[in-house]
Amino acid sequence: MNQAPQAPQSEKPETPDTPGRRASGRTPLYLTLAADLRGAITAGEYGSGARLPAEDELARRYGVSRGTVRQALAALRTDGLITSRRGTRRVVLAGPGEGGAVTELRSFTRWARSLGQRPGGRTVSVEEGAADAEEAEQLRLESGAAVHRVLRLRTLAGEPVMVERTTYPREVGALVAAMPPDTLSYSEQLARHGVLFTDAHHTIDIAFADAEDAALLGCRAGEALLRERRRSTDPAGTPVEWSQDRYLPGTVAFTAHSTGAFALGRRLGP
Amino acid sequence: MNQAPQAPQSEKPETPDTPGRRASGRTPLYLTLAADLRGAITAGEYGSGARLPAEDELARRYGVSRGTVRQALAALRTDGLITSRRGTRRVVLAGPGEGGAVTELRSFTRWARSLGQRPGGRTVSVEEGAADAEEAEQLRLESGAAVHRVLRLRTLAGEPVMVERTTYPREVGALVAAMPPDTLSYSEQLARHGVLFTDAHHTIDIAFADAEDAALLGCRAGEALLRERRRSTDPAGTPVEWSQDRYLPGTVAFTAHSTGAFALGRRLGP
DNA sequence: GAGTGGTCTAGACCACCAT
């Protein structure tokens, strides 16, 4: 918002103090705009059911083009904060309280911290091995390729919550194995080594606790657990993690929002 | 693709027979383009890990602007079919087999049919009542407002799969109550009456079967079920449905894909 | 340094909703 980003001709040089501007290093314009609007909504400026200003109005008010406004509004839309349809102004779906903070599904540690919780856990075992059929398929490796397996118990406020069984391909696993055993967030540490998790495919269903689960979580063997299976890939599309997480019932719920075009679905079987 | 849509000056009048064109009534260009690319991927033309042509190349090849190409690719991206990062061509994530058909989470009936399954079920009860606290909040009504409650058993190939407890606000409920009891898909019928479900917020966790669940599903009381709670709204943002669905373990799994910005999350508690 | 995707602008026409 500070400098005119790429105005070819130096027209309109003096609308620098439009309202809603905000310190922007290299954050894209539309993201700061989206944050601004999100803030206005969660602050109650636009309550549930309220109509947002028109795109043109926002463009004028913020001194940006309509395209940029639309990009910002699209972000709010995929968060489930607003609707949009042709012919009418956008309508606010969630009020100040509800749905405001969509806790992006990513690192357990980061998620817990963003909720003001105290995440913890301990690494039960780290082993090297040969990929079985499922691991090979998920990580796009040859069957029998070298992988690292990590078994961890995750806690919230000291209480056991989840058992996590993760398989890493050799290169990534070597980094993980070299980390101190009390490392809370592998993904944060891996990011520091240039290994980024940008995409993930999730499957959520029910699994039943085996003896190991039961011992770690302190539940009965055979008890139902909420299972999340996840394959994460890096920006280049290379699989970097295949994980099976099992949550004690009642500790977490998964949330999602679906609009016209969306990728949450059901599939048959486990 | 057939007519130059809005070329202000009639430049470039004769690139009508670009490859990949396709019958287009009023389907947006970018959607037919997206379908084309999706087809190419699932047909194996671009396998898992393959690099897509550059945006400029696609724009030239299809005779459209780069913006339109980007819109199409964005659709593939939210489906989890491709990655994208600055500096490199887009990479295909899922091969022909995997993830190709993301069964959008919407109507049970439509979902089942799209999988070649035979959906069925029966309406157990339809009743009128006064909204309790939770229903009132979810449907944005006053506590005690008139609502309709529908209890249904859903089957797949004749086998019980899910118990569905749905609450509708009065106006919508009146339409539902007027439908024949063997109506398979209320949402399809409601759409015919102009009631559209465009947005939905989902929460997925575990619940335990009560006596009614057990009797309908043929399981033991207390058995763990996969629960989905859903609030659907119409294009204007008005809540039109609040539903609690309980699936037998092993019958379905929920799938989702998350990219940088996404709305799948965890939250604490049930 | 060339190639490529990310961001932004400016302007146009259309489809739809409400009045």
Next chain:
DNA sequence: TGGTGGTCTAGACCACTCG
């Protein structure tokens, strides 16, 4: 009929990746 969002174009600069 006028307002509004959806689609599309054309062109520009920037940030990043990779050989």
